[in-house]
Amino acid sequence: MSTPPASIAAAADEAAPRSRRGRPGYDRAQVLEIAVRLFNEQGYDATSVSSLAAELGLSKAALYHHFSSKEQILQIALDDALGGLEAVLEDALSGEQPTAARLVSVIQGAVRVLTSRLPQVTLLLRVHGNSEIERAALERRRIFDQRVAKLVAQAQREGELRSDIRPSVATRLMFGMINSLIEWYRPAHTSLTPEELVGDVTRVIFDGLRAR
Amino acid sequence: MSTPPASIAAAADEAAPRSRRGRPGYDRAQVLEIAVRLFNEQGYDATSVSSLAAELGLSKAALYHHFSSKEQILQIALDDALGGLEAVLEDALSGEQPTAARLVSVIQGAVRVLTSRLPQVTLLLRVHGNSEIERAALERRRIFDQRVAKLVAQAQREGELRSDIRPSVATRLMFGMINSLIEWYRPAHTSLTPEELVGDVTRVIFDGLRAR
Numbered sequence: 001m002s003t004p005p006a007s008i009a010a011a012a013d014e015a016a017p018r019s020r021r022g023r024p025g026y027d028r029a030q031v032l033e034i035a036v037r038l039f040n041e042q043g044y045d046a047t048s049v050s051s052l053a054a055e056l057g058l059s060k061a062a063l064y065h066h067f068s069s070k071e072q073i074l075q076i077a078l079d080d081a082l083g084g085l086e087a088v089l090e091d092a093l094s095g096e097q098p099t100a101a102r103l104v105s106v107i108q109g110a111v112r113v114l115t116s117r118l119p120q121v122t123l124l125l126r127v128h129g130n131s132e133i134e135r136a137a138l139e140r141r142r143i144f145d146q147r148v149a150k151l152v153a154q155a156q157r158e159g160e161l162r163s164d165i166r167p168s169v170a171t172r173l174m175f176g177m178i179n180s181l182i183e184w185y186r187p188a189h190t191s192l193t194p195e196e197l198v199g200d201v202t203r204v205i206f207d208g209l210r211a212r
Numbered sequence: 213m214s215t216p217p218a219s220i221a222a223a224a225d226e227a228a229p230r231s232r233r234g235r236p237g238y239d240r241a242q243v244l245e246i247a248v249r250l251f252n253e254q255g256y257d258a259t260s261v262s263s264l265a266a267e268l269g270l271s272k273a274a275l276y277h278h279f280s281s282k283e284q285i286l287q288i289a290l291d292d293a294l295g296g297l298e299a300v301l302e303d304a305l306s307g308e309q310p311t312a313a314r315l316v317s318v319i320q321g322a323v324r325v326l327t328s329r330l331p332q333v334t335l336l337l338r339v340h341g342n343s344e345i346e347r348a349a350l351e352r353r354r355i356f357d358q359r360v361a362k363l364v365a366q367a368q369r370e371g372e373l374r375s376d377i378r379p380s381v382a383t384r385l386m387f388g389m390i391n392s393l394i395e396w397y398r399p400a401h402t403s404l405t406p407e408e409l410v411g412d413v414t415r416v417i418f419d420g421l422r423a424r
Contacts, residue, residue: 043255100422152421162423165412169404173416176392177385184384192381200377204385208420209364210312211374 026056031066035073036119044074044123045130071133078127078137081120084113085144092151100160103151107174107205108198114181115194122182145171174205238268243278247285248331256286256335257342283345290339290349293332296325297356304363312372315363319386319417320410326393327406334394357383386417 026034038047038055049070053063067073088109092102114121124141127134153167161170178201185197238246250259250267261282265275279285300321304314326333336353339346365379373382390413397409 156423159423161421162415162419165415165421166404169409169412170416170421172392172396173389173413174421176395177389180384180388180392183388192378197381200381201385203374203377204382204417204420206420206422207374208416208418209373209377209382209386210418211368211371 026058026066028066031056031058031063032073032076033119035067035070036077036123039074039077040119040122040126044070044126071131074123075133077120077123078133081113081117081124082137082140082144084117084120085110086140088113089144089147093147098160099151099155099158103148103155103161104202104206106148106151107178108202110175110178111181111198111201112194114178115185115187115197118182118185118187121179125179125182145175148175177201177205238270238278240278243268243270243275244285244288245331247279247282248289248335251286251289252331252334252338256282256338283343286335287345289332289335290345293325293329293336294349294352294356296329296332297322298352300325301356301359305359310372311363311367311370315360315367315373316414316418318360318363319390319414322387322390323393323410323413324406326390327397327399327409330394330397330399333391337391337394357387360387389413389417 034056035047035052038052042051047070049060049063052070053060056063067076089106091109092105097105124137127137129135129138149167149171152161152170155161156163156167165173181197185192187194246268247259247264250264254263259282261272261275264282265272268275279288301318303321304317309317336349339349341347341350361379361383364373364382367373368375368379377385393409397404399406
């Protein structure tokens with residue numbers, strides 16, 4: 001369903017209680033952010049529209065001025081995560097660069113997407129295929145993984161990557177490491193910047209931890 | 213709570229319907245296995261003793277002859293996973309070997325624990341600290357991680373590991389890769405053996421994917 005025109009959303013904001021629980025009114029982006037946080041904390045299935053409205057201090061009607069359904073919020077958040085990752089892959093595949101450089105771009109771009117869209121990617125990685133939207137997201141992840149695995153296979157054929165590990169396994173191990181960021185990387189609670197993390201992940205994946 | 217004497221458990225098995233849903237009676241290990249599978253599929257909190265009894269085709273009373281509570285089953289499964297990982301670390305730290313070799317032992321042993329106890333480790337990695345048992349498990353994981361990070365720091369000081377990555381970050385990236393196995397490694401559905409996986413993970417962590 002499409003976004004309501006700004007004037008309607010604004011009118012909805014006016015109508016909604018602005019300071020219940022001492023909070024100001026929310027715009028669409030803020031509702032989305034809080035909804036995704038709740039989904040990650042409580043589980044998507046376990047989060048009702050009522051509990052989301054309660055958390056926001058909005059009536060369900062006011063919430064429905066921002067989004068047509070809980071599913072729409074899920075869809076937008078998953079699109080955000082998947083769209084980010086897919087754009088990274090498209091970027092890496094376009095232009096003239098060696099295969100190994102494309103792979104470096106994919107890995108570094110993926111780390112940047114994860115660190116900048118942590119809540120959305122967290123939601124994506126916890127999706128289990130319980131609905132059509134979730135199954136479509138899993139299918140997009142599968143296609144993404146396959147395309148990266150093809151890149152790994154090509155870099156192996158070109159002699160850039162070691163060929164004693166299956167491309168599919170190398171891809172899963174790489175993304176196992178990258179995706180683990182959602183479990184432990186908390187930008188607000190560490191001096192480790194996203195760009196340091198990009199460098200660390202790249203070094204471990206390509207050169208390993210051994211001193212040379 | 214302690215295990216009931218074998219004779220009581222056997223008597224309980226006799227009393228329970230043996231062939232409801234066409235299944236035979238279960239021993240304690242089988243009940244544990246099915247319970248852990250259900251916890252992983254449905255979530256621990258969402259799995260009731262009633263639904264577990266129904267899945268087994270047992271009465272709740274018969275189930276309580278095997279285990280005193282749902283919490284006891286969780287505790288046993290988490291102990292199994294954590295005990296396996298801790299034993300790997302103790303083994304690696306005992307005896308006379310260089311620090312880097314100890315770290316290789318920890319990584320390879322951890323992959324073996326994960327592949328041989330996938331359901332229990334899956335349960336462990338999804339624990340969020342919602343109860344005393346879960347918080348105790350998280351604390352044991354934290355201590356394990358800290359001890360591994362100390363090993364990484366020591367190997368860096370000895371010049372065996374690159375020192376341009378913080379020990380805590382290197383440890384998280386390593387275990388991010390290793391722990392991802394629970395998401396994708398299915399021994400029954402792949403020709404990749406656990407020992408091949410041990411080799412692949414070791415090579416990537418220490419030497420990276422780049423061809424040399």
